Amino acid sequence: MIRTLADIDVAALAAFDAIIDVRSPGEFAEDHLPGAINLPVLDDAERAEVGTEYVQGSKFRARRNGAALVARNIARHLEGALADAPAGLKPLVYCWRGGQRSHAMVTIMDQVGWPVTVLDGGYQTWRRGVVRRLYDEPLDHRFVLIDGPTGVGKTEMLGRLAEAGEQVLDLEALANHRGSLFGAMPGGQPSQKLFDSRLIAALAALDPARPVAVEAESSRVGTVTLPKQIWAVMQAAPVVELTAPMEDRISRILQDYDGFSRNSDLVAEVLARLPRHISKSQRADWLEMVRQGQTAAFVQSLIEAHYDPAYGRQGRRPIAHLPSYAVDALKQILQSA
Template sequence: MPFAPETVQNFLAAPFDAVIDVRSPSEYAEDHVPGAISLPVLSDEERARVGTIYVQESPFLARKIGAALVARNAATHIEGPLADLEGGWKPLVYCWRGGQRSGSFASILGQIGWRADTVEGGYRRWRRLVKEALYDRPFPAPVILLDGNTGTAKTDLLARLASRGVQVIDLEGLANHKGSALGSQGPQPAQKAFETALATEMARLDPARPVVVEAESSKIGRLILPPSLFNAMKAAPAIEVTAPVEARAAYLVEDYAGLIEASDGRIDRLDLLRPLQGHEAVDAWQAMAREGRYSDLARELITRHYDPRYAKVRARTTTERMTEVATETLDLDGRERLADRIAAVISGQSG
């Protein structure tokens, strides 16, 4: 009987030795069940070819050609990545909607003697469970915001809080973006993949304990936070981290090293700030970058761009401030001490 989980938690706790995604590589790349391995039974080109034959010539011919391709690709997988597996192996196989591709591959595996099963509804079922978790239900745990102006090491502090047993979700890590105009860290995941990662993190939360997330707008780069989380964040109390401009500038130089400096010594992403700050300011900032004056640049960005924008945002919000945690330094020892203090605040809140 096909596996038919009713929640993300049920799916992630599936009692199988492996999860196999037999969809095409492009389907897998856009999003997939966490931990699933890609063993496509049709390549992107093969899938397009079979689909064209189905529409333009004959469903029967398409199925016959598709069956031959599936068998050929299945043989490659069995002789390759699956070659050394023992007889008691129990995989879970899924395709787009639990139909021919996963059924065909699972049948072949079953004939070998492996205890293969399929997912009722395939990837579409997984996607439905993710959407229900993110869009149809309230966020499953109380939220505490970690707030503070740019350069207060909030993302670094999240990792240190996690090492101290605090529940955290690193939204910027999931989104592969630092959340600011200069925060790109490379390609971001697709929205579906971001939502899968977020739903997976949410499924692991203890609903009786608070979870700490960094204060964000409704978008991180081009990715949109689902309403259940963003509404919980808007209603959440905040722990605000404060530090002097000099300490924040020094931390930014450390944190952004190699991230925003282009090979010619210019920070090309500063061009994104021209509509907000004007050509004269951005030209001056790029000159600082060319001259290697990164501390000066960080101070300028903090005082002339980031802090004024934070002030405007805060003036429009009514976030309750739980406490302020101030520090004079954001070096390694300073961040360790900050994490201890914040963890103590959260422990007192949850206790």
């Protein structure tokens, strides 16, 4: 018997052995339920082909050709990704809005004998829940912001706190971006929708009764924007500022951005995006430093002329100033927050 689920959240996903997204790979890449696997019943080209025929040609031919493609693709999944799935597998299946694609898959899976569930309303049901949680309803979580000028080791501190058993929310990891001018990371950033889904999954793993350490960010991390309710909690959160000597900051930046700082073409591309108050001659001097291998001098000059003045304009008022190695002191602040 095919079961139907009218709503879904991260906790409810644990009841299923597999979350199966039958949308096209392009739809899946834009966003999907946490932990989902992509077993498309139509790939991107097939979906476009069937849709074009339906709109511009014959609706009957579109349905017939689509049915043939769907049948072949489902057979391929049964013989491939699902070939070793046990008889007791409990899958949740969804498509875009709980229509023909998911029902084609669950009909066959039900005939096989798997106790399959289809998400009513499909991915859109999930997305509505994400939007409600991140943009409409106040969050239950309490944050403590870890702040400090560029290079003091804020992300490093989050990792140490996590190792020590404290709760952390690493926004830069979820956004796949270091949150700075040179912050691009391999693989590129997720879409805004996928970033939101990652946030929901990360928040679900945190206990609202305990404070959460979060690196202080602007309202954007690279190309993604912090959702309204996340930003509201961050704006109201107490701030702890980390400090470190200039030489330590330079060393850490050179280590974290090693490949980037030695690529003059990439440096030139990023420097072109600096605010207008940074003169062309200053940018040219920085680029020449990189080309001459004077990366430490380049980083120090960039810190002094751009990063530190920008940090000073943020106007946050820390409740404490700690050296970047003071994990135990920061733990005490978190535990008393």
